[in-house]
Amino acid sequence: MSKTSQTTEDETKRTDQPLEVTAGETRERTQDEWTDYEFEGQAKFSVEDLDVYYGDDHALKGVSMEIPENSVTALIGPSGCGKSTFLRCLNRMNDRISAARIDGSVELDGEEIYQDGVNLVELRKRVGMVFQSPNPFPKSIRDNISYGPRKHGDLETGFLSSLLGRSDEEEVDELVERSLSQAALWDEVEDRLDDNALGLSGGQQQRLCIARALATDPEVILMDEPASALDPIATSKIEDLVHELSEDYTVVIVTHNMQQAARISDQTAVFLTGGELVEYGDTDQIFEDPESQRVEDYISGKFG
Ligand SMILES: Nc1ncnc2c1ncn2[C@@H]1O[C@H](COP(=O)(O)OP(=O)(O)OP(=O)(O)O)[C@@H](O)[C@H]1O
Numbered sequence: 001m002s003k004t005s006q007t008t009e010d011e012t013k014r015t016d017q018p019l020e021v022t023a024g025e026t027r028e029r030t031q032d033e034w035t036d037y038e039f040e041g042q043a044k045f046s047v048e049d050l051d052v053y054y055g056d057d058h059a060l061k062g063v064s065m066e067i068p069e070n071s072v073t074a075l076i077g078p079s080g081c082g083k084s085t086f087l088r089c090l091n092r093m094n095d096r097i098s099a100a101r102i103d104g105s106v107e108l109d110g111e112e113i114y115q116d117g118v119n120l121v122e123l124r125k126r127v128g129m130v131f132q133s134p135n136p137f138p139k140s141i142r143d144n145i146s147y148g149p150r151k152h153g154d155l156e157t158g159f160l161s162s163l164l165g166r167s168d169e170e171e172v173d174e175l176v177e178r179s180l181s182q183a184a185l186w187d188e189v190e191d192r193l194d195d196n197a198l199g200l201s202g203g204q205q206q207r208l209c210i211a212r213a214l215a216t217d218p219e220v221i222l223m224d225e226p227a228s229a230l231d232p233i234a235t236s237k238i239e240d241l242v243h244e245l246s247e248d249y250t251v252v253i254v255t256h257n258m259q260q261a262a263r264i265s266d267q268t269a270v271f272l273t274g275g276e277l278v279e280y281g282d283t284d285q286i287f288e289d290p291e292s293q294r295v296e297d298y299i300s301g302k303f304g
């Protein structure tokens with residue numbers, strides 16, 4: 001598994017003259033081997049030479065990396081370095097941003113997702129997403145879970161279906177219990193499934209959003225700082241959950257919290273100012289013995 005070319009001629013020239021890039025950060029040539037992560041098993045995503053522009057702003061620069069399936073990949077780096085932008089490329093959420101232009105290749109299970117004819121609804125069903133702020137629908141807990149599968153036609157519980165004799169509320173009940181249990185929320189809400197989801201605490205709402213993402217039976221779950229608004233107890237529940245999910249799902253998680261990345265991820269990708277992937281590797285190696293001086297400075301809190 002190897003695919004990376006982070007260094008351009010232009011970059012080489014620039015590295016001859018160390019430059020202050022951001023407070024305390026010095027430009028350093030990124031070497032291919034720092035981002036060339038070898039792992040066993042299958043790649044869920046293969047990203048090659050990915051560039052993202054917002055108008056004239058070049059937000060991600062030639063990022064190449066492979067993300068192993070059934071594991072947790074953490075994306076870390078200072079604010080504005082392109083973590084959310086990268087995450088959104090993995091299920092084409094950036095398509096919704098009119099200023100965004102994407103170049104390069106992203107393959108999911110070996111299939112290019114940036115090609116004509118890709119069904120975006122299907123793609124986002126396979127690659128679900130959980131955002132920074134919990135965003136449950138202003139509906140009951142039950143309806144939050146069943147909304148997606150119903151929309152995708154996986155549940156036949158509408159009026160028409162019941163006329164046709166296909167109503168299956170039991171199927172909904174099963175789905176609701178399974179998804180909420182997977183998200184470690186069932187015990188707290190089983191007696192109030194018809195209450196409005198907005199009445200849950202922030203941490204419960206976030207677990208509901210995870211349950212909602214799981215309900216459509218995805219293969220990948222993208223999480224953009226899912227615990228940043230939560231207290232330590234709620235955070236630790238989300239962390240335990242992420243760890244468990246990686247047995248059956250591929251999880252890619254952005255976090256600002258380095259201890260969190262170190263605790264929950266199998267591999268870590270470090271993005272630094274300018275939208276560059278600087279180093280990618282086994283989480284222990286990244287935190288204990290990074291190759292890049294800039295990464296070491298970032299991790300030890302010298303900047304960022
Ligand atoms: N919708 C947008 N329109 C224009 N520019 C954007 C948009 N979204 C992000 N950017 C720019 O792209 C760059 C990367 O932003 P991004 O949100 O990916 O960073 P991030 O690493 O997730 O930061 P943070 O840690 O603060 O969430 C920034 O310069 C940002 O201003």
Ligand SMILES: [Mg+2]
Nearest residue numbers: 083084085224
């Ligand atoms: Mg972000």
